[in-house]
Amino acid sequence: MIELKDVNYGYGGADLLVGASLSLGAGSFHFLTGPSGAGKTTLLKLCYRELQASSGRITLFGQDARDMGRDDVSDLRRRVGVVHQDCQFLDHLSLAENVALPLLVSGHASDPGNLKELLGWVGLGDQAGSLPAELSGGERQRAALARAVIMSPDVVIADEPTGNVDWEMSQRLLQLLIELNRMGKTIIIATHDMNLIRAAKAQVSARVVRIKDRRLQIAGADL
Amino acid sequence: MIELKDVNYGYGGADLLVGASLSLGAGSFHFLTGPSGAGKTTLLKLCYRELQASSGRITLFGQDARDMGRDDVSDLRRRVGVVHQDCQFLDHLSLAENVALPLLVSGHASDPGNLKELLGWVGLGDQAGSLPAELSGGERQRAALARAVIMSPDVVIADEPTGNVDWEMSQRLLQLLIELNRMGKTIIIATHDMNLIRAAKAQVSARVVRIKDRRLQIAGADL
Amino acid sequence: MSGGTQGRAVFSAETAADRVVPPTGFTARLTLFAAAAMAFLAVFALALSLATGRLADRWASELARTATVRISTTQDQRVAQTRAALKVLETTPGIASARALSLEEEQALLEPWFGPAMPIASLPVPQLIEVIEDENGYEAEGLRLRLMAEAPGAVLDDHTRWRRPLVQAAERLRTMGWIALALIAATTGAMITLAANAALSANAQVIRVLRLVGARDKFIAAAFVRRFTLRAFSGAVGGTLLGMLAVFMLPGASAEGSFLTGLGFQGLHWLWPLSVPPLAGAVGFLATRLAALRVLKGLM
């Protein structure tokens, strides 16, 4: 679904990523790790075309990222659910409306039953009417995950989705992602939480990609 | 330094905290845990008077929280360094300026040597000139910690300071806090990371407070 | 978990896209107020321009008969010299018409001086020729010389030319009214543009989120454009109505006698201020559209 080939990227200064190659096949499950500031968020942004590679080739759903028009990018974002590290919401809309936002902007009607079930799963059943400012840090993260998956996207990209939630809740969120993966969705998760990776590996065949010294490494055995 | 006695608090609806009593003595080291949405951030906000208790008594540095005027609150915030869960910066100032902001607003001159050493410790020596928007999630968290401790405050309140950083970095940040504690500062950290708590307990006599079912529990043995 | 198409929607269909733009805030009020205030001033300036225009027209026509040619000569030469003078006047550029006054007219003119009982015919009253200039005016010195040659008894008397500055003043006022109107229009446009830009900058976060969850540029721009066009338009409607009311209620505007000099709109002129709201709406539309596309261009 998503392919990076020999990709270089840097924010103006020195390159942050050098010669990065990665292939996220349909139904695959990846973890992305690496020290803080290594470029995990940057790599993920390349995958949903928030950034464009300085060199190399990125193919998204078979289309070259460089050839995509602005509306193509919008369509891409509807097929890719993203949990951003800094969960961004519309502050004037309720949690339920925020979670249903991808449906709204793509012209789909939202099914209240589905929405309720999803909110219940991430433990926000009681907070549907709350404004984003009235949520706790972990609740915002869970809402961001709910928003990422409500369109039932082909690919789910989650950047540090469990940084602010307790262990039990992170297991639940992982469960949700694993279930989606079993339905054939492609999943990639950036995380620092080795326990989470271990827990996932016990249930699905997940691969771990590590950013080290500006390069991507497949870290299979070292966990 | 900070004393809560029989404190109740709720955001309009049902009470979130009931009969909470907690005493943070000078030089003490506390962890605050509990599931996401339990009220950790809320409890900490009561400690730096971002919120006021609905009932019960909160004493901050010997002063009743209810009797504090607006300028008293400003003075309090200079004696209490806070790492907020959603790290908030001034987007138009550089990282160094943001970290030095508490000095500026209290009319102190900042010592560039100190600042540099501090930034180096949290691993941001190279990013002093970056704008907040150019930082990674973990870098923002580290900057928030640096800003919290730059005034060498009597109390450091850290809300989830390691949610977005890798294990090695979280050890480093913990080291910084432990060192401050050894200098006699009072520390309280809200976290989900049990490993962090264990690592700390190996070095200082830290107490763990847990919020469960709207009540505060001292969880000593269960780790 | 998929986006089903049945069931009650979270957003009601009508207002769905509008909901994504935050409802209030000072920038909103600012747009509304700027549109209203500038529309109000525009109506006022319009009324001023039209009123001074009427004033200038009236004075211009009333004071146009500014010159007289007086023919003082012996009775037998009178007719011949009058005809000669008229001929000169007819061929003088800048003169719209020239007409010899009848005895009765002269008597009427002199009545204030001598009363109605005065037997004018028995006096050596000179023949008077009323000269009406066209808008360009004539060249007095040249005319004087030509008259002297053709009709030695004719004297051009344009002493009433002192009134000309009044007409000029009124016309300058009218010009200034239009300049003020143009300035206000330009300021309105700039103000609405800036307010729309400020509001959009304040909503940069909203735009970013919408773009991140897959909204197309057209959807995002439309949501803002609709909102701001409406704001500029309804603000201008309010300001225009208030302005028209204020103009209507100004003392003297409705008084019978002074209707020509009073501030206010006459007849079809009442339609003029109605053009203000659509113009404001159009400015709001363009400003918001450009601003939205500008903000969007900065986002991937």
Next chain:
Amino acid sequence: MSGGTQGRAVFSAETAADRVVPPTGFTARLTLFAAAAMAFLAVFALALSLATGRLADRWASELARTATVRISTTQDQRVAQTRAALKVLETTPGIASARALSLEEEQALLEPWFGPAMPIASLPVPQLIEVIEDENGYEAEGLRLRLMAEAPGAVLDDHTRWRRPLVQAAERLRTMGWIALALIAATTGAMITLAANAALSANAQVIRVLRLVGARDKFIAAAFVRRFTLRAFSGAVGGTLLGMLAVFMLPGASAEGSFLTGLGFQGLHWLWPLSVPPLAGAVGFLATRLAALRVLKGLM
């Protein structure tokens, strides 16, 4: 790690507090532009008001001699009736002065009609009395009756009253100028207030952060107030200068003859527009201060 007091400061001392307020953005430009535009319009309206005021004054004084009393009677009664009429006029409320014209003056008045050669003394020319009203005006019908009783040969002729509407019109224009000025002032105030509020709302995050790191209300308010007062002031300075330049450059403003009717400031009147920037600054100061304290009140 403590906040040492030696060493080079991260913030330069002078601009330290100012740095905490974000430098640019549309709301800033909006404040600046609103102040400038409104100052420009205010200067324009001021010039308009002063110019129409001068116009009204001039016309009022020029057209004040609007009435004449004509005494047509036999030569022997003439002096007695003139005296009687003058007495009546002197005691009539609304009349500032009344004066019998001399023979020479009457001749001068008639000269346009009969030419300079006319022997006026040999004609039955009536005695004329020039009547100057005060600003209230007199009651014409009552005066007529009283004159009929005291001096039967006296006829009041206020045919020149048709000029009164001109003065009224000029005065109405002057009033309208002042109303426009008041409106523009009010709009300026509201616009600057709203712009300051919008800017502060856009900076709510900045205020929150400052409050969280221990800044006092006074420090925060001052940082914004300084910035916005300066913006309102310097915007108004720019607008005022532009406005004065525009007024100065208007055609006719500097032409010798028309200086009374031209738009423009005369002498000390040039000082009037200089009051605009301080006023705008004061409005900016108050608006920002109130807005900042309002935002702060919502924060712990």
